[in-house]
Amino acid sequence: MPVVLRYVLEFANTTAAAVSMVRDIPVHMSYSIAVIDRQGNYATVFVNPDHPAEVVERRVGDLRTIRGRLLRPLRRHRDGGAGASEARVA
Numbered sequence: 581m582p583v584v585l586r587y588v589l590e591f592a593n594t595t596a597a598a599v600s601m602v603r604d605i606p607v608h609m610s611y612s613i614a615v616i617d618r619q620g621n622y623a624t625v626f627v628n629p630d631h632p633a634e635v636v637e638r639r640v641g642d643l644r645t646i647r648g649r650l651l652r653p654l655r656r657h658r659d660g661g662a663g664a665s666e667a668r669v670a
Contacts, residue, residue: 585613595621603633 584605592598595617602613602625609629616622626634 588615593617594619595623599623599625599635602627603635 584602584607587605588598588601592601592615595615598615598617602615607627607629611627613625613627614622615625622637624636626636
């Protein structure tokens with residue numbers, strides 16, 4: 581993905597151009613890519629090798645998945661000990 585992001589940073593001048601590029605570039609893993617341009621236009625693109633890219637107009641994304649299953653937000657154990665930052669499958 582770093583090569584893909586470097587390509588987008590090099591050649592896309594707007595959020596729309598970046599989104600268009602990211603939709604067309606094949607990926608080998610799932611990624612969430614947040615994009616914002618100088619005019620303040622923004623989008624978050626969720627890419628996955630098995631599905632078409634999903635674009636949402638959101639400046640902040642917090643999507644944690646395992647095999648396509650959404651995870652609940654991170655929770656801290658009361659004692660702060662082992663497993664203090666584990667996510668749980670919803």
